[in-house]
Amino acid sequence: MSQITLVLPYLLPLPEFAPDLVRALQTPMLASLLARSTAHERGSAPDTSLALPHEQWLARALGLSPEGRPAFAAAAMRGFGLEPAGGTWFIVSPAHIQIARSHSMMTDARHLGLLEEESRALYDAARGLCEEIGRPLLYGDAGTWFLRADDWAGIGIATPDTVAGMDLTDFVPRGAAALAYRRLQNEVQMAWYTHPVNTAREARRLPVVNAFWLWGAASDPGPAAGNLASTGVPGWLRALSNRHLDSPGALDGALAQDGMLVVGSLADAALAADWHAWLQGVQQLEEKLFAPLHAALVQGRIRKLRLVLSSREAIAEFTTTAMAQRAFWRRPTLERLT
Structure with a gap:
């Protein structure tokens, strides 16, 4: 039993x-x-503010965080067969952000319908920009990548389900490290703006992938x-x-x-x-x-x-x-x- x-x-x-x-x-x-x-x-x-109750x-x-912090990145990497190799890793979630007159809002990632080949192409376009500033970017699956950024460990960024459909103004990270994160976000957004993947998705009336969401910081994969x-x-x-x-x-x-x-x-x-x-x-x-x-x-x-x-x-x-x-x-x- x-x-x-x-x-x-x-x-x-x-x-x-x-x-x-x-x-x-x-x-x-x-x-x-x-x-x-x-x-x-x-x-x-x-x-x-950072994670939903079940998260x-x-x-x-x-055994990843006694306080309930969403420290999932390193353990998820292990599940994809990737080696965290020390340092602080974040989960990177490709995203669609809608810009309204008074606020911006991130769509539930389940509605992206991002195909593996689309994700790989966007990942390749972003990887060089990340590596130029010393941030290794690794691929897990179509909706899950990983970025190493040891000096961003203090950034408190909510899980995608926490922010889905909400006003992003309430969840924008603050501080010096957050400024560097937003700078990288802007560079990746520009690289993706006219990317063939997004051109094709727009033609099929699918949401374009115009941003990424960084979250789940962890340095220790924890117990199995x-x-x-x-x-x-x-x-x-x-x-x-x-x-x-x-x-x-x-x-x-x-x-x-x-x-x-x-x-x-x-x-x-x-x-x-x-x-x-x-x-x-x-x-x-x-x-x-x-x-x-x-x-x-x-x-x-x-x-x-x-x-x-x-x-x-x-x-x-x-x-x-x-x-x-x-x-x-x-x-x-x-x-x-x-």
Whole structure:
């Protein structure tokens, strides 16, 4: 029998929408897992200026930062087979920034649809500019590159999901090191402005890649992640995983031993505040994830299940067991989502 920790970012609705969304859900297995629990804890994240609650939780759980700082870069490099080799590394995320009259805003990177060959071409155009100023740039995947900048270690830059859809004025880094970062950003933007990749994307009415977002500073990859599986997550988090599931339904291997499963399929809808799509996503998880997990608990294939749920503002943990699921006098309810 195994012990499983299931991390579900964005399954907690925001308070202003929670009552209506919870009433619309038809998820009896999720209701049973939440209501028939042996432990329940919920709280607001003390500071979400640099990372969302689930990102802070992961940083602590994976031994990368006791304070919950999003220090993912070095560990993600190891997942891509790259050697951090000392120094301070950042994750570089190609991005599309929209400029409005009063503010600028970064689009959710999931909407870029950046192909591998497009990313490689943009990476090649940026690499020379980075190396000219002594900043090695390494390639991970289409949405995940890595930059070494030891003297920028103090820059506090938020994760892409923290800033997606928000006014970037509130997240622009300050200080001398930040000035050098913005200078490099401007040079790369100019190199990409008329790049054939962006010309072709514009012709196909796709968002152009007109900026990059630097974040996740780390110098130590930390301990190995252990048995960590993921599905529907960004490339940097997939790189931290031992295995990536094609869908939440591909559970059999993940349930065979103790471990953690991160399911990121609700992020797109939640960040876009598309609550109809969010409801559909939760209903799909009921069939592909919650029902199989409930069955595995009742059948004794899982000894203990911990659920870690979050929103942009809060995080909640629930622990349940086979014995707890037999407590028929506890009515299954989704009230704990509100």
